[in-house]
């Protein structure tokens with residue numbers, strides 16, 4: 001008998017709303033407890049093979065009990081995240097999220113608005129948030145902007161606009177098939193990998209990205225930029241874009257933006273800034289001078305989910321000239337056509353400013369957290385993180401077992417445990433083991449990088465939960481572990 005004949009109809013809504021309501025309240029309470037007690041747990045817990053195997057099971061065929069499903073999540077997943085919500089997590093560049101941000105995510109998921117297009121209030125929330133973003137970064141109010149999944153996507157969008165505008169042919173029609181000259185982009189060795197990936201994806205190819213050396217402060221060398229452009233022109237190539245870094249991923253350095261703008265103007269280049277986390281320093285009244293003049297750029301990409309502590313994922317790209325942005329991405333076939341009234345009205349749709357069509361209600365968590373904290377609180381938090389980096393610098397310089405490996409400019413600190421009797425090769429091994437033990441013991445989570453051939457412990461401080469005592473604790477543990485490893489070697 002078919003289901004139609006049996007008069008049965010199906011839905012995903014619960015048969016018993018009270019059960020789900022109770023379970024939902026339990027989940028919420030558990031998550032509040034989880035966040036409130038984060039400091040008492042290890043930063044990170046290693047994942048055993050047994051735990052991975054424990055997850056393996058056949059594709060579910062029949063419905064399972066919700067209480068049991070949630071219990072499995074609580075037992076098998078919840079305690080074993082990356083740990084970046086912990087006060088002593090400073091690895092890579094990760095965000096801590098926030099309690100109110102989590103609630104916004106729940107509300108956005110409940111509404112389940114597809115913000116790619118159509119007429120609805122979430123779209124206007126996004127407009128409001130983008131106006132605030134432009135104001136925060138001191139870009140003109142008539143600039144264009146959009147929210148993206150992350151700064152990788154934000155960089156990709158900006159570098160595409162640069163390509164389409166500067167190539168000299170209609171790239172959207174012609175593609176890169178018949179270009180008389182290769183299109184050349186410029187940046188420094190301090191760039192983030194997302195820049196190279198973007199150029200690989202949009203058909204430029206990494207060979208056409210000139211990756212130029214940096215000076216002692218990890219800033220792009222302007223004389224090298226100029227001579228590289230001259231040499232490309234002499235070789236019949238077409239220089240089109242320079243990518244400046246505000247907050248390099250390795251050391252937090254900030255390029256000379258005035259100098260780069262001046263060269264970009266002279267050679268008619270687009271100037272893009274990858275400001276993934278560094279751009280947020282503009283929110284600190286005390287330290288905003290460290291990232292001054294970002295609004296000289298034609299485009300700026302930055303993350304909300306790193307140094308603005310918002311839940312993953314959300315980022316932003318600002319394009320100074322609105323039409324440059326729109327002309328690269330707007331495409332409205334019949335099924336997306338605009339109406340003057342009804343659900344398909346509402347003027348420009350978010351999908352006309354990026355790649356995604358369907359997209360989540362990114363703006364709600366941004367709107368919630370900007371209102372919850374205001375620029376005042378954000379200013380205090382950003383200032384605090386920068387001053388924590390300077391505090392780390394002091395702890396390092398006052399201890400002869402620690403060595404600073406790169407200048408501290410914003411919120412990134414690179415250093416290592418050191419011993420005058422050990423050559424670099426052995427110090428590299430020792431620091432690598434030290435870092436792994438620090439992480440495996442759940443004590444603290446810096447990450448690592450290599451500075452001039454030296455293995456560096458690297459802290460990128462984008463954490464609103466860190467206290468000064470966390471840095472004291474971590475430095476003490478690093479000395480303890482380093483001493484122990486040296487002792488074991490002897």
Ligand SMILES: *Cc1c(COP(=O)(O)O)cnc(C)c1O
Nearest residue numbers: 093150151152192194249276303
């Ligand atoms: C993290 C980062 C990116 C990429 O941003 P996602 O949000 O991870 O996609 C790009 N540039 C820099 C400097 C970064 O730190």
